[in-house]
Amino acid sequence: MKLITWTAIALIGITTGCAGPRAFTKGTYEDPKTIALLDDRFNENDMQLIAKKVVNSILEAPLHRPEPAIMLGKMRNRTTEHIDMVALSDKIKTALIQSGKVRFVDVTNRKDIATEYDYQQSGYVDPTQAKAPGKQTGSDMILTGTLSANVQEVGKEKLIYYKATFQLTDLTTSEIIWTDEKEIRKAYKKRNIGL
Amino acid sequence: MKHLLFTLVIALLLGSGASAQTGRTDGAEESEFGKGGYPFGVPSHRVYLNTAFGSGFFDLTDVNKTRTGFLYGVELGVEMDQWLGIQAGYNYLSDRDMSIFSLGSRFAYTYDPFVYHVSLSTGLYAPNEGSRNFGLAPGAGIDIVLHKRVRIGLDYKHDFIFTDNRTTDMDRIYAGLKFFF
Numbered sequence: 001m002k003l004i005t006w007t008a009i010a011l012i013g014i015t016t017g018c019a020g021p022r023a024f025t026k027g028t029y030e031d032p033k034t035i036a037l038l039d040d041r042f043n044e045n046d047m048q049l050i051a052k053k054v055v056n057s058i059l060e061a062p063l064h065r066p067e068p069a070i071m072l073g074k075m076r077n078r079t080t081e082h083i084d085m086v087a088l089s090d091k092i093k094t095a096l097i098q099s100g101k102v103r104f105v106d107v108t109n110r111k112d113i114a115t116e117y118d119y120q121q122s123g124y125v126d127p128t129q130a131k132a133p134g135k136q137t138g139s140d141m142i143l144t145g146t147l148s149a150n151v152q153e154v155g156k157e158k159l160i161y162y163k164a165t166f167q168l169t170d171l172t173t174s175e176i177i178w179t180d181e182k183e184i185r186k187a188y189k190k191r192n193i194g195l
Numbered sequence: 196m197k198h199l200l201f202t203l204v205i206a207l208l209l210g211s212g213a214s215a216q217t218g219r220t221d222g223a224e225e226s227e228f229g230k231g232g233y234p235f236g237v238p239s240h241r242v243y244l245n246t247a248f249g250s251g252f253f254d255l256t257d258v259n260k261t262r263t264g265f266l267y268g269v270e271l272g273v274e275m276d277q278w279l280g281i282q283a284g285y286n287y288l289s290d291r292d293m294s295i296f297s298l299g300s301r302f303a304y305t306y307d308p309f310v311y312h313v314s315l316s317t318g319l320y321a322p323n324e325g326s327r328n329f330g331l332a333p334g335a336g337i338d339i340v341l342h343k344r345v346r347i348g349l350d351y352k353h354d355f356i357f358t359d360n361r362t363t364d365m366d367r368i369y370a371g372l373k374f375f376f
Contacts, residue, residue, distance in 0.1 A: 035218040035231040048220040049227065056224070186231075191239060191276060 040158060040188050042083045042149075050164040051091040053182040054145075058168065059099055061178045063141075069103045070096070070168070071139035079149035079162070089145070092166075105139050141168045141177065156190040239277070242376045245270040247350070249369025251288040264290020266369055270297075274375070278303050284316070286367070293322040295354075297332060310338040310346065320356050328363075330356040338373060346373040 030036070035045050072093060075085035096102050106113070120130040145166040152159040167179040218230025247268040252261050266289070272282030279302060286295040299316025314334045321327045334352035341347055347370070354365040 031219075033219045033221045035220060035227060037231045037233060045220050045227075045231070052220065053224065 037186065037188075040160060040186070042079070042081050042162065046162060046184055046186075047088050047091060049184060050088060050147075050162075050182045051095060054092050054164070054166045054180065055095040055099070057180040058096060058178060059101055061168075061180075063102070063168070063177065065140060067101065067103055068140040069105050069137050070141045070143050071105045071107050073142040073144035073169075075144070076146045078146055081149065083147060085145075085147065088147075088164075089143075092143075103137070105137055139171055141170055143168055158188040158190070159185060160188070161185045239275060241274045243272050243274060243280075243282075243373055244376075245272070245282075245284075245348075245371045245373040247284075247286060247369040247371045249350075249367065251286075251290065252366040252368075253291065254364050262290055264288045266367055268295070268369075270371075272301065274303075277305055282314070282316070291322055292324070293320060295320055299332070303338075305340075308340045310340060310348075312336055312338065314352075316352075318354065320354070326358075328356050328358050330354050332367075334367075344375045346375075347371070348373060 032044060033048065037043065037045075072089050075089045077083045077085050093104055097104055114133070117131060117133050119125070121132055143166065145164060147162065147164045149163075150161040152161075162184040163181055164184075165179065165181040167176050169175065170177050217232070218227045220227060247266065247270065249266045251264045251266045253264070254261055266286055268284060268286030270282050270284035272280050274280040279300070281300050282298075284295075284297045286297070287293070288295065295318050297316040297318035299314055301312055301314040303310050303312040305311075312335065314332075314336075316332050316334070318330045318332055319327060320330050332352045332354045334350060336348055336350035338346040338348035349370055350368070352367040354363075354367065356363040356365060
């Protein structure tokens with residue numbers, strides 16, 4: 001009888017004794033397109049869904065000119081979360097460039113390009129190969145976007161709503177020639193993740 | 196009894212085939228609706244079946260001896276959450292020719308691949324000959340997760356059987372194979 005009790009206690013003790021500090025040491029590569037909602041924050045799936053909608057909508061829209069040159073404007077994050085808007089705009093830009101239907105001018109590296117012009121015109125570079133200012137492509141349109149969110153939380157239930165609105169503005173006329181939005185609503189239920 | 200086992204096996208096979216779809220973001224627009232969720236945890240409200248094989252130990256205070264008997268049984272439970280479940284069970288102790296019907300709760304703590312649990316159940320102890328008695332059985336055990344739906348475990352229960360004049364003690368140790376549906 002006592003032997004049984006002590007055997008049971010010893011078994012629990014032995015297996016519990018293996019418990020040290022825990023760390024993320026076991027992992028697998030996963031398909032990034034698979035929807036996984038590990039927590040209630042903005043995630044890569046939300047970004048993929050927004051980018052997919054925006055890209056498809058721009059490619060289907062009549063933009064009034066063949067292969068327009070687009071510049072990336074401000075991407076505003078109006079939510080209370082930290083969201084990498086550069087990653088979102090890069091995803092849209094990559095898909096649009098790969099479609100071959102639009103062109104993008106590089107706004108981010110303008111300063112570096114100007115510095116490189118100065119260097120190439122300084123006499124160090126072969127004059128036949130030296131690049132000079134004055135031949136850059138002028139943007140036809142500017143792509144801007146805003147991400148906003150609304151959260152409803154009662155008891156165990158939580159609803160998170162995101163709305164991403166993007167627009168293309170003609171730089172000649174300042175007309176908005178295309179706009180579209182993507183709405184995402186995620187429903188969560190609180191549950192215990194341990195004792 | 197055979198019919199019941201056959202039904203449970205069929206339910207297990209059907210249940211194992213119905214895995215949850217997580218959905219993808221590269222499908223047609225709105226094809227992702229209603230899909231997703233936390234894919235790594237254990238789903239709640241799962242029904243499980245535990246088969247038990249082991250021994251029961253009776254302390255015979257009159258002769259200062261312990262008698263041992265073969266024990267087998269089955270437990271059917273619902274795991275409401277990873278840590279909480281309720282279960283009903285039937286055990287048969289060969290030595291005493293006694294059936295034990297129990298109902299109780301089970302609290303678990305998962306530390307992958309182990310699941311530690313404690314339980315408290317009330318029971319009806321019904322020998323083939325003699326009077327039926329009521330009892331309480333606190334217990335503890337360890338499961339090892341072999342698969343999302345299969346665990347192997349070792350359980351210990353101490354029974355306090357309340358008879359007219361005294362309380363009889365019994366210990367149960369049994370190994371079990373647990374299937375989740």
